[in-house]
Amino acid sequence: MLQTDVLVKDVSESSPFVRVTFSAPHLARTLVAGRFVLADLGDYLRTPLFPAWSDVGGFDTLVPPDHPAADLRSGDSVNLIGPLGQGFEVPTTARRLLLVASTARLPVLLPLARQRNQGFGKNPGFSVALLLSAPTAAELYPIRLLPPALEVHVATTDGSAGHPGSALDLFPNLVRWADCICIAPLHSKDPATYPAIAEIVREVRVGPGRGFAQALVVPPMACGVGACQGCAVPVARGTKLACTDGPVFDLLELQ
Amino acid sequence: MSEDRADKLHPVVQLAPNHKVGLALRNPAMPAAGCFGLGTEYAHMVDVETLGAIVVGPVTAKPRRGANPPRTVPVPGGVLLHTGLANPGVATVVRRYARRWARSPVPVIVHVAGTSPDEAAACCQRLSGVEAVSGIELGLPDTASGSAGSTDVDLLDDAVAVIQAARADTSQPLIVQLPLDSAPALCEAAVEAGADALTVAAPPRGTAWYASAGRFVTGRLYGPFILPLALRVLRQVAELVRVPLVGCGGIHNVEDATAFLQAGATAVQVSGGLWHDPACLARIARSLPPPAASQ
Numbered sequence: 001m002l003q004t005d006v007l008v009k010d011v012s013e014s015s016p017f018v019r020v021t022f023s024a025p026h027l028a029r030t031l032v033a034g035r036f037v038l039a040d041l042g043d044y045l046r047t048p049l050f051p052a053w054s055d056v057g058g059f060d061t062l063v064p065p066d067h068p069a070a071d072l073r074s075g076d077s078v079n080l081i082g083p084l085g086q087g088f089e090v091p092t093t094a095r096r097l098l099l100v101a102s103t104a105r106l107p108v109l110l111p112l113a114r115q116r117n118q119g120f121g122k123n124p125g126f127s128v129a130l131l132l133s134a135p136t137a138a139e140l141y142p143i144r145l146l147p148p149a150l151e152v153h154v155a156t157t158d159g160s161a162g163h164p165g166s167a168l169d170l171f172p173n174l175v176r177w178a179d180c181i182c183i184a185p186l187h188s189k190d191p192a193t194y195p196a197i198a199e200i201v202r203e204v205r206v207g208p209g210r211g212f213a214q215a216l217v218v219p220p221m222a223c224g225v226g227a228c229q230g231c232a233v234p235v236a237r238g239t240k241l242a243c244t245d246g247p248v249f250d251l252l253e254l255q
Numbered sequence: 256m257s258e259d260r261a262d263k264l265h266p267v268v269q270l271a272p273n274h275k276v277g278l279a280l281r282n283p284a285m286p287a288a289g290c291f292g293l294g295t296e297y298a299h300m301v302d303v304e305t306l307g308a309i310v311v312g313p314v315t316a317k318p319r320r321g322a323n324p325p326r327t328v329p330v331p332g333g334v335l336l337h338t339g340l341a342n343p344g345v346a347t348v349v350r351r352y353a354r355r356w357a358r359s360p361v362p363v364i365v366h367v368a369g370t371s372p373d374e375a376a377a378c379c380q381r382l383s384g385v386e387a388v389s390g391i392e393l394g395l396p397d398t399a400s401g402s403a404g405s406t407d408v409d410l411l412d413d414a415v416a417v418i419q420a421a422r423a424d425t426s427q428p429l430i431v432q433l434p435l436d437s438a439p440a441l442c443e444a445a446v447e448a449g450a451d452a453l454t455v456a457a458p459p460r461g462t463a464w465y466a467s468a469g470r471f472v473t474g475r476l477y478g479p480f481i482l483p484l485a486l487r488v489l490r491q492v493a494e495l496v497r498v499p500l501v502g503c504g505g506i507h508n509v510e511d512a513t514a515f516l517q518a519g520a521t522a523v524q525v526s527g528g529l530w531h532d533p534a535c536l537a538r539i540a541r542s543l544p545p546p547a548a549s550q
Contacts, residue, residue, distance in 0.1 A: 040531070044329065044332060044334055045329050045531075081300070220328065220334075222336060223529075223530040225292070225300070228290060228338070229321060229326070230336045230338060232321060234324060239321060
């Protein structure tokens, strides 16, 4: 990991998000889905930024309009620490990848949605499904912006699009189908739904292997390198640190 | 860095002039306990060779899982942290890290959480023969063992007992880290009990409401707003004792560090500033005026 000043190459609207493109070739190969950088955006605690897209020149992040990164302008310099943490690890043998997220957290999973024809996405018959939730249709991530090959299942709380009610209603059938599941919180503020999701996985799959279901947990972080011990996440036998052991954890290990 | 070059950059700082071995530093700047991990976490980001020492830990006699989450709560201008002294225990720490510490280009100071005399004694006994450990920094209980009904006298007695226990069981120089709000009251007794130097001060405690967990979290506070509090206390302590003082609290840049040296500190520790900007530590170390010239 490194602490570096990087240039903001571009800032553009990508409704419902703001897309911020960083010129950071040194992060291109290592900032994979679920890994992050800590950005100095003016607050005392640095802000974690996750890549929604990366290439040889740098990476894009998608943030809500009220996020501090949305105030950046093209040409700004931002001090970043990273890449940090352990990202999603899709087995090389995976053929049916299920992504689960609320619209607010979807950007973290977007690099996996675009994996087709790369890495594990080269597997014959490889397919990716997305279970996407939002309170209303108006707050859904625009489906037209997602990769065309992605199979999208939608649930809205008010029933204005897709399945009316909880995304968890659709979850069991998709768990039966998948051989790897990557989850960002269904609710944007905390992973409160993880126990319910874990319960479904245990019920539907017999003896799911380690890493079958992986979940993102992002508590406030002070240092990002494990020095302060401040981002503990409760797991089956004690705690782990989100910044170094996570922020992606085995779902069934989380308490 | 060669000794010649280091000595040209700064005169040697001596933190334990009355100790038989002493604790000589090439630079007055170092990280604070609880902020630098066990010495490896910042290996790729902090140029350790520029520093006077590294302070690792805290360590306790037995492994501690630490506090239940949430441990970190942002507060205006800073952060509140409650780790519950999470660490694998002094024996495991020594087994895993002593060889790495032995390769450190600067002295390694281990912070012992002196929650009780027995705890302090057990840790110091284990660390006493470890050559890679150049000094012990001893944290004190900042509430007396009798808790609610305790008095300042109880706190003083508890602190002295912890320091005496540590002193009896360590051959290394002993730096005692004083609590911020009781540092002036404790400093003379700490020196009398065997402290070679004093760190002024441990981060103060506060309480914050963590809305998403729906509960209060009590822990230590970090941020620039600590600096005037710590600086005031350091000046008070400097009037009372004649041992080297290590200034700590709210240091985020060279001006902050220089203020502590001007106030009577021999060396400085960077705490939360390190998390916000890891590069600031080496920047401070490179920019500090020689301690003799600053006083």
